Amino acid sequence: MADSYDLIVIGAGTGGYVAAIRAAQLGLKTVVVERQTPLGGTCLNWGCIPTKALLEHAHVLKLAQHAAEWGISTGGAPPAIDMTRVHARKNKIVSGLTRGVDFLFKKHRIERLIGTAQLAGGGQVRVTGEAPRTLSGREIVVATGSRPRGLSIAAFDGSRIISSDEAIHLAEVPQSLVVIGSGAVGVEMASIFNSFGSAVTLIEIMPRIVPAEDAAVSAELEKAFRQRGIVVQTATEVTGAEPGGAGVDLELTFGNGRRQTMHVDVVLVAVGRAPVTDGLGVEQAGLRLENGYIPVDSLLRTNVPGVSAIGDVISTGPTPHLQLAHVSSAEGILVAERLAGLEVRPLDYQNVPVCTYCDPEIAHAGLTEAEAVARGFAVETGTFPFSALGRARIAGETEGFVKIVGEKQYDQLLGVHVIGPRATELIAEAAVALRLEATVEELVRTMHAHPTLAEAIGEASHAVHGGAIHL
Ligand code: FAD
Numbered sequence: 001m002a003d004s005y006d007l008i009v010i011g012a013g014t015g016g017y018v019a020a021i022r023a024a025q026l027g028l029k030t031v032v033v034e035r036q037t038p039l040g041g042t043c044l045n046w047g048c049i050p051t052k053a054l055l056e057h058a059h060v061l062k063l064a065q066h067a068a069e070w071g072i073s074t075g076g077a078p079p080a081i082d083m084t085r086v087h088a089r090k091n092k093i094v095s096g097l098t099r100g101v102d103f104l105f106k107k108h109r110i111e112r113l114i115g116t117a118q119l120a121g122g123g124q125v126r127v128t129g130e131a132p133r134t135l136s137g138r139e140i141v142v143a144t145g146s147r148p149r150g151l152s153i154a155a156f157d158g159s160r161i162i163s164s165d166e167a168i169h170l171a172e173v174p175q176s177l178v179v180i181g182s183g184a185v186g187v188e189m190a191s192i193f194n195s196f197g198s199a200v201t202l203i204e205i206m207p208r209i210v211p212a213e214d215a216a217v218s219a220e221l222e223k224a225f226r227q228r229g230i231v232v233q234t235a236t237e238v239t240g241a242e243p244g245g246a247g248v249d250l251e252l253t254f255g256n257g258r259r260q261t262m263h264v265d266v267v268l269v270a271v272g273r274a275p276v277t278d279g280l281g282v283e284q285a286g287l288r289l290e291n292g293y294i295p296v297d298s299l300l301r302t303n304v305p306g307v308s309a310i311g312d313v314i315s316t317g318p319t320p321h322l323q324l325a326h327v328s329s330a331e332g333i334l335v336a337e338r339l340a341g342l343e344v345r346p347l348d349y350q351n352v353p354v355c356t357y358c359d360p361e362i363a364h365a366g367l368t369e370a371e372a373v374a375r376g377f378a379v380e381t382g383t384f385p386f387s388a389l390g391r392a393r394i395a396g397e398t399e400g401f402v403k404i405v406g407e408k409q410y411d412q413l414l415g416v417h418v419i420g421p422r423a424t425e426l427i428a429e430a431a432v433a434l435r436l437e438a439t440v441e442e443l444v445r446t447m448h449a450h451p452t453l454a455e456a457i458g459e460a461s462h463a464v465h466g467g468a469i470h471l
Pocket residue numbers: 010011012013014015016033034035036040041042043044046047048049051052115116117118143144145146164185276278279280310311312313323324325326327328357
């Protein structure tokens with residue numbers, strides 16, 4: 001006889017664990033099946049949290065290296081990084097947070113099973129592992145997430161050709177590192193290891209790095225990376241990777257067809273993430289897949305009644321689905337509320353704040369200038385540099401700018417793009433403004449406290465109408 005629940009959640013990442021908590025808050029008898037022992041999935045264990053911890057170490061190291069400029073004496077010896085202690089601090093943060101999810105499960109009386117869940121059809125889920133069981137659920141939420149995508153010409157070997165999963169645990173800083181792919185994971189890793197002392201080469205097949213960002217942001221980041229000594233190779237493809245000696249022999253093919261070989265200690269492949277559905281029993285459940293992803297409708301229902309899906313494992317039709325922790329959590333909340341009978345509305349995927357924690361940080365919400373033009377808007381833009389801002393000068397971080405994208409007819413705000421200090425915090429204001437369908441003028445008239453980095457948003461909005469005061 002199967003144990004029965006209102007809701008069975010498969011996977012306890014930021015999608016699954018948040019869905020479970022919200023469902024339990026709303027009175028649903030909920031069980032979560034997760035095959036990893038620590039809860040929290042990619043974000044807490046291999047993604048957002050460990051990488052941002054390493055980036056914070058990189059930030060502190062940079063401050064220490066420039067201590068003399070701040071009139072602070074460190075006794076002469078150059079600051080050095082101790083990877084054992086770096087990892088100890090990072091691991092402590094991770095375990096504190098994963099234990100926090102355990103605590104929340106107990107608090108909300110969510111049952112947690114360790115094992116691999118397989119859809120058995122008819123609302124049943126088979127759990128294999130230490131204590132095999134069959135569960136019966138009125139509803140099932142699949143939140144099985146994603147894993148690093150590999151390259152056939154550069155297969156992962158766990159030590160010389162690695163993914164971000166191994167990069168966050170590297171015991172030693174490699175002397176030389178090639179990062180393949182300049183999306184969020186690639187540029188964050190390039191920043192971390194450049195700061196820690198590796199000779200970093202960043203290779204991108206597209207004509208510019210961070211290709212999903214506004215073109216002006218890509219250009220500014222490339223300039224900043226070059227100043228930090230990161231070698232940036234755009235329009236370049238890795239066409240061969242042969243582990244040899246203590247490292248890897250790489251073959252690069254440039255846009256003009258020219259080839260070059262190079263030897264490097266470690267290659268980090270950061271070319272995106274693939275959905276995880278293996279062992280899930282998609283066939284016997286009749287679950288449809290599209291390019292490996294689970295397609296869902298606007299309320300996150302799959303083609304199988306009673307089975308919803310959320311997070312990195314889903315595709316949302318023509319709107320590209322962003323593989324981000326806060327997107328998966330918002331989807332978890334939506335699904336839980338729908339299953340509990342609350343009225344829900346489709347999520348606004350257009351204005352998701354997208355943050356990349358490289359150095360300098362970048363963040364955006366809404367449309368890039370090129371996207372706005374492509375949609376037929378008569379576009380107006382305004383840009384304000386952090387170098388003209390008191391607070392940025394105080395912090396000694398004057399690189400970058402805020403760029404506002406609006407449209408001329410109604411002055412509607414369409415997008416906000418930030419590169420520079422604390423960009424990932426500043427973008428919160430933009431997300432609210434876009435959600436409220438604000439005009440650019442409303443951002444201009446919003447008072448921004450002085451001296452703050454947020455003043456750059458007010459000034460850039462003012463610049464759209466030619467009224468920036470400090471330009
Ligand atoms: P996951 O977190 O992948 O969770 C899925 C869980 O399901 C896993 O724990 C897995 O073990 C479990 N599972 C899979 N199959 C089964 C099964 N059959 N039975 C039982 N359990 C199963 N996003 C941000 O928003 N901000 C960031 O700064 C950020 N940084 C990142 C940095 C890196 C290096 C990486 C790799 C990702 C980063 N992300 C970031 C993305 C973010 O981590 C993911 O979008 C998010 O974790 C997706 O959550 P999820 O719940 O869909 O899946």
